[in-house]
Amino acid sequence: MAYQNLISEIKEGILYLTINREKALNALNKETLTELAEAIAFAGKTNEVRGVILTGAGEKAFVAGADIKEFSDYSGKQGEELAQKGQDAVFNAIENSPKPFIAAINGFALGGGLELAMACHMRIASDHAKLGLPEVTLGLIPGYGGTQRLTQLVGKGKAIELITTAGMVSAVDAEKIGLVNYVVPQTDLISKAEEILNIIKQRAPLAVAAAIKSVVSSINDVNGYQTEISEFGKCFETEDFKEGVSAFVEKRKPVFTGN
Incomplete structure (x- = not known):
């Protein structure tokens, strides 16, 4: 650029x-x-x-x-x-x-x-x-x-x-x-x-984005709690969530891909 x-x-x-x-x-x-x-x-x-x-x-x-x-x-x-x-x-x-x-x-x-x-x-x-x-x-x-x-x-x-x-x-x-x-x-x-x-950078990128969105929503939106609930639910659909859980169970560091 x-x-x-x-x-x-x-x-x-x-x-x-x-x-x-x-x-x-x-x-x-x-x-x-x-x-x-x-x-x-x-x-x-x-x-x-x-x-x-x-x-x-x-x-x-x-x-x-x-x-x-x-x-x-x-x-x-x-x-x-x-x-x-x-x-x-x-x-x-x-x-x-x-x-x-x-x-x-x-x-x-x-x-x-x-x-x-x-x-x-x-x-x-x-x-x-x-x-x-x-x-x-x-x-x-x-x-x-x-x-x-x-x-x-x-x-x-x-x-x-x-x-x-x-x-x-x-x-x-x-x-x-x-x-x-x-x-x-x-x-x-x-x-x-x-x-x-x-x-x-070591954390799940989609979860980081969801966290930022939810925190900002706490200030700017009428119902930030609902944004948090929605973003929380979306995280369950990600590959990074599956990787994070697998890594936790297997006692290893997760490898997140942002998917």
Whole structure:
């Protein structure tokens, strides 16, 4: 896959996606969002990809926000369309992907950057990272799911505080409030994400996808329990279920094929 604003590479079942606009602090412009949408769709339908690590180029920023110049003169209708398109093609697409996405936050994750990280299923931050949603300083609010996902992760009170004050939190504080899973030194950032995905790679791929779908459904659907029940039932029809049970009985490691 050749992109202008992304570096994309598959190694040992992991798709590494790096937003490569270091001079612009990896800000999300239209072209970058379009390329991200393509890469997310590719990951979801490609069996070779078992998980995705998403990060930013350099050590200053994961993504320092959206490219404000692109929508500074938008009307209300255009703004609504911008948010809808971005959420559908990128942010919701990540959250609803059957493949686990890990955001490796290597610096500033602000505005659309933090929204991108929150759309991922897990987040790991370098110890110098700073996170925040500063949109109200521009007379805006987060438009790529930030008000919803931050509330889901840290609770209503803390979400309202962070959004309305536009304050940044350190990586350590982000871990304390549940915004990130782990904080590690910059040099260990990618290896920590790899460590998690290498464990997930040993599990049944269809079951992993079903688990992600069910967890996301607990937040986004009226009856997440029913989604879980349905996905649980579907697992019984897979070859991986038969293999898992056989391996358990025979006291050996299972060999899953994703079927």
